[in-house]
Amino acid sequence: MIIKPKLWQIPTPNQQVDEQLDEKIRLLQARLYQIFHKHQCVKVANSLAAEDVLMIDVLAKLGVSAQIFTLDTGRLNAETVSLFDEIKQRYPNLVFERYEPQAQAVASYISTHGENAFYDGVDLRKQCCFIRKVEPLGRALLGADAWLTGQRRQQSATRDALAFFEHDTLHQLAKYNPIYDWSEQQVWAYVLKFGLPYNALYEQGYPSIGCQPCTLPVKAGDDIRTGRWWWESKDSKECGLHQSSVHQIKQQDS
Template identity: 55%
Template sequence: MSGDRTPAAAPNDAALQAKIERLHAFVADIAGRHATIKFASSLAAEDMVLTHAILSHALPIGIFSLNTGRLHAETLSMIDRVRERYGYEIEQLHPQADAIDEYVGTHGLNAFYESVDLRKRCCEIRKVEPLNRALAGVDAWVTGQRREQSVTRAELHEEEHDATRNIAKYNPLADWSEGEVWAYLKAYDVPVNPLHARGYPSIGCEPCTRAVRPGEDSRAGRWWWESRDSKECGLHVTTIQFAPNATQAPTSA
């Protein structure tokens, strides 16, 4: 079943407004902390919240998206919609053609269905390597992750240290609910991916994403043939929180 998963009820107006003001102030503060900072956008709902927060306030945060070569047409169309609405050209990062050719030639175009290792290798080629190129030389990056999205993100912090790249990492929407995300989008008339209205709360590559069923978490449609605790592509690593005496050890997410 793939009904519209966009929440109909908005949070309390006063509470939402306070949360929006805090978000805008936080994102502006992040922009002021670093000489170079980038936002990795999947062009899905959460990331469109941050896109609006950044572009509507003309913040010096570069926005890029990973064009894996396997995205839905609806997702790719969001590049044009952002350009039309905000006059901003989102940078697109593509995988290395030779790495794609080697993977497909050795394993097959859709080998990611065969094992977690082959799926993660595909994600490494199409997502992680381009991400590393996008973040080379920057001081910090921003994501649209939320704790509510899945069990692998339950301990997500707003501020982290990306130990892999030795840069700061921010998740401004960490404590936002799905309802608050959609209330923001509706309040500011932000463009959204039409796949959301067809039951896709989390959107990745077309062959690896399906609509979710009633009662499933928002990332159940990602790599649906795998167990819940393996549903990450390697883009994100949970690391220590920026806090005095933080002792949390890095764990893969």
């Protein structure tokens, strides 16, 4: 008899998390007000993760003028793709844009290395990520003087020193991580409290969702990024979107 391992599950908020949530929301609103007061054109990265939907919901309630972009890599799960339209319909007053990789670059990679060559080594995987994510990001950020991400310190070993503010040296603009200090439990407490839409894959044991061939469900108790590029060392598990930034200052909330 084969016993299947218990998979990660959406956290059930406890009383302590619920009691902290209002204060976390207040601080997040203050951070967002600060960013939008300081910058002329702020763009928001929407990877369709729970963290990004949370931030979009707060922005919608604040009534700020935000441009929200999604990088459609061409290898996303159907569940992820369908969520894009659901979010657009829920927030009709926000501007949503979708960016895809250059077709010729994708075709060249596949003809030279193979469709799934990213399994053959970190360099080939990062090359695929560059074509499908990093290059489209550059186009998405054109005209912006700041961008927001849904990154959190607890997400992986590569993000444990994440700051509220960074300077993106590649694109030469400000970069903010407004929920950098939120816990997984706090994120889901917000999502569930306000009934936000979320990817159906979360209910199948996927706590961190990327491209379909590069993402697996995660066993309960394992690091939430274990299912991303599972064949690599945990120290290399970044796609390159966030490695052009350098730490500048730490958030000081009042």
